[in-house]
Amino acid sequence: MNGLFYIKLAKTNLKKNSKTYFPYILTCICSIIMFYVMNSLSLNKGLNNIRGRDGLITILGFGDIIIAIFSVIFLFYTNSFLIKRRKKEIGLYNVLGMEKKHIGKILSIETLIIAFISLILGVLGGILMEKLLYLILLNLLKMKITFSSTVSISMPSIVRTIELFSAIFIVILMANILQVKVTNPIELLKGGQKGEKEPKTSWILSILGVIELAVGYGMALTIDSPLNSLDVFFIAVILVMVGTYSTFTAGSIAFLKLLKKNKSFFYKTKNFISVSGMIYRMKQNAVGLANICILSTAVLITVSTTAALYYGQESSLKIAYPLDADISIENVTDAEKNEVINLVQEEAKKKNVTLKNKIQYYNKKLLVEGEKNSFKTPKIKQGFFENITEIEAYTLEDYNKMESKNVSLKENEVLIFSVVKDFQYDSIIINGLEYKIKDQVNKLKIVNKNKNNIRDKYVVIVKDMKTLNDICKTNKDEKSKMLDYNIFFDISGDKENIIQFSDSLKSSICTGKHHIFRSIYTKRENFYVTNGGFIFIGSFLGLLFTMGTVLIIYYKQITEGYEDSERFRIMQNVGMSKEEVKKTINKQVLMVFFLPLIVSTIHIAVAFKVVSKLLALFGLFDVTTLIIAVAVAVLVFSVLYTVVYALTANTYYKILQQEN
Incomplete structure (x- = not known):
């Protein structure tokens, strides 16, 4: 040719x-x-x-x-x-x-x-x-x-x-x-x-689907610290995805077959036609619908999380930085302390910035593990492993000074401030030393409440320096028996000067192995870059996943149109009017195509807790922002999904009209 x-x-x-x-x-x-x-x-x-x-x-x-x-x-x-x-x-x-x-x-x-x-x-x-x-x-x-x-x-x-x-x-x-x-x-x-054979009920796959979803949901809801349980989280995600496919392909058929066996329900005109039609539809469309469900979930998670990260930047920064900057010197000596203080003052003069609201105090931070009210330092430094709690201790004198209070404590009495969740006990035991809790502190200048913190944290205010040193001495590492020193302050001046001052301090102070400097100004720039990149990628991927969802819906509507044309004729031949047939088929199509949206919304609701904890790793501590982002994403996507369905449904009905 x-x-x-x-x-x-x-x-x-x-x-x-x-x-x-x-x-x-x-x-x-x-x-x-x-x-x-x-x-x-x-x-x-x-x-x-x-x-x-x-x-x-x-x-x-x-x-x-x-x-x-x-x-x-x-x-x-x-x-x-x-x-x-x-x-x-x-x-x-x-x-x-x-x-x-x-x-x-x-x-x-x-x-x-x-x-x-x-x-x-x-x-x-x-x-x-x-x-x-x-x-x-x-x-x-x-x-x-x-x-x-x-x-x-x-x-x-x-x-x-x-x-x-x-x-x-x-x-x-x-x-x-x-x-x-x-x-x-x-x-x-x-x-x-070519159509599917008469659908058979796979009870094993149906039961497995329910179990997979239940276990996946249970794991997601019970994870307190995703950082410590990333492997568990990914297993939960895989189980939910597999469970979604199993439930759509086998579970839906099994459920409809159970309805079919219920004679009092099934042998009614509307139910008879709807259930029979839905069995056939789910057999034909189960995998495609599961794909739509997974893609819809991906769209909602991608868009809502990246939007929350971007729009929650300032509130997250304010939670993480009570004051503009802070310096932490671990295992400090007097020489190191004086050197850092002089360095800060000299750099402030050079960069023409003013330091305000200074707070300086000795403290000790411990990473401990424990149960109930008893905590002890792990034998091996576990870092971010499970059951790790952070305890920061400093003296009553420093507390009264920074908070402008006049509180007094008896021997072995302490005050406690809970960053994440309230402390429910009357006493606290730190490495074998027990202290009675006189009162719960609700607010501190140097630490903000943060329900979404990646680990539990408590600030313990002890009676005097002797008590603080006693806590330090419980550490097995000799260097860890020394106190730490902290400096907090706000910065005023020209923005460029403040950033230069922060950069200069970071490069000079952090040359020391145990010196840590943080500034809200440098962090803000890094936040904007990172989170700006995230929302850019999130928008791109959200658009990509949405495009995939739309195309699958479109092709499903075309496929449905050609497959339903024969069914349309059969229903008319047995005595149903065109309007009755159209109404019946439309009801089935609506149920089929909106089922993935409903299931994906349930997936998002179950995953919300663990997603909010994971976002804390990227600096999002404001859960309210995430709630709003998820709600808006679900609402907008639902509207878009409905519009896409309405537009593609026109193609579906045109095919029915052409074929009949």
């Missing part, structure tokens, strides 16, 4: 199947744009001078990998819809005398056309979009946007994009050709209409 014939036939096929191929090509273009933009931004030299650049580049690189993996999986998945719809057409070519190698040529030309259009428009769209998105990124990072904030075309990114997506298209083509090659013409002719 003439080569032009294959080209003409391929173009005709794509045009004839535009209803299914247009969304697919659009998805390919969008995926290419996203990959190119993310890859190009990660290589952008304009980000070199940003504080915290390394972390930002890591975030962008992570987003690049996620987009690549998602593109591979999702384009393969959507291609399966396309091939299923075209099997009858391909089988007809074969029956009419066209050899499978000729069909392979047509598929190759079709793939080449799709790849060419997608890559050209995708790369060009990526180059244009990058300029806009780079400016948006700078704005999210709170960076000044100047005329030099331009973006050049990244040739390495173009090459990587073409390599990745060319490989995807080639492998998809090979899979399609192999499928045609190993399938006989009769099977191809029936492929587009």
